Amino acid sequence: MPHTLLSLVTAELAAPADPRAAAMAGALAAQYPDASRAVLFYGSCLREKNLDGLMLDFYLIVSDYRAAYGKRWLATANRLIPPNVFPFEHNGLIAKYAVLSEADFARLNSPAADNVSVWARFAQPARLLWAADDLARQRAIAAVAGAAPTLLSLARPMAQEQDALSLWGTGFTLTYGAELRAERKGRSLSIVDADPDRYRRFGNAALAQGLPPSPEPDQAAALWRVLQRRGKWLSVVRLAKASFTYAGGIDYLAWKINRHAGTAIQIKPWQRRWPLIGALTLLPRLFRGGAIR
Template identity: 90%
Template structure:
């Protein structure tokens, strides 16, 4: 009998990870002692053996935003436009981390999400490196386990073939069109091709348990167009918000684009002085040059 999707997700989240990343996750949770519930490690660094010089990616899951920030305006910003994103350094490693409440993390991995940013990431491999207690661990696992069915159910009406790998490839291609992305056009397909056995196993387990109800093809097309419009605007709004929450955010933006798109963007002193304006002035040039798609 094939493994259930929940057991596959639980095993993957519990798999070993770089010890330095695990230590960083614990240090990150300690920054929010009254609110931290779980810390997840995801992204391209998960596959790297040497983390020096790389920007690690974490999600910090908190009980609620008031517990995390007190009465600060950051709590309101996180609630209205989740997530907040911050830089973090620990023992020579650098990272960025996004903050979501347990409720928002569950919602944004589900078909109820109004954008793709969370479920598109957690349909891919991740590690649960720290949890406050067993309940926090089980909630994080359950939330992540809904990401793959969400992606596959929305991809199904748009896919010509209905086998697991075709659904994954269609889903990732569509999600890359629903965000501002610095990666090349073929990046969405390379995700599946890098580990087809993993995506076959997870996809077949999701199909065996039954996907959330898929919309009709016309409704699905309308839904994806809405996700694409809203996702790109949300990316711009989050970029603007990050200029207030993320020290050196404009330099990180340039670094990420240069790394993925092969460009040579250099940030001018005035753009660092006024990062919001500087970031927004980059957008037309990035769209024209195809560095962000």
């Protein structure tokens, strides 16, 4: 009997992960005792056997932003331009984590999202390493289960072939054009090539259950142009915000720009003293490097 998409997502999120990453997830949740609902581990580090020296990626799902933060402006920033991103260290490992409310996490994995950043990531493998209770676990699973159908439904009118792997490849190519990416050209297709069996199973299960309605081809092309423009501008705005919310954020911003634009920016002392102004002086490098078009 074929597996349903929900059962595939549930099993994948529950699959074993590096114990050090799991311990880090628990420690991260403990930093927000009044708000933590779930912690998800995602990204390239899932495939690594040695995490030392790597930057791990987590999403912290919270009940709401006011409960998460003691500072009102952080809650407002997270609500208006989700997510907030922060650094974290635990037992010799380093990570960055993004904060989303349960409501925003569900919305941003669905066709209601106005940008690709969350569903593009959670259509890929992830691990649910910590949950506050069974309800929090089930809500996180249900949200993640919305990511693949969202990607595939928006890819369908743009794809030349309609089999599952072709839809995945088209979808990832389009999403990579909708964010600032430093990876080499063709990276979007290599995601599927790295585990075609996984993407075939998930794709076929999503197709079998029925995808959300897809736009007509001409409407889809226009929608993707909007998503790509909005996604790149949102990336810039989030980077600028990170220079304020992220400890050492101006250095993080310089690192990101150096990766995207091939520059070798060195942060000056005044830029660390005035990080938001410093960020505004750095962002034009992204335009000159061709990352924003």
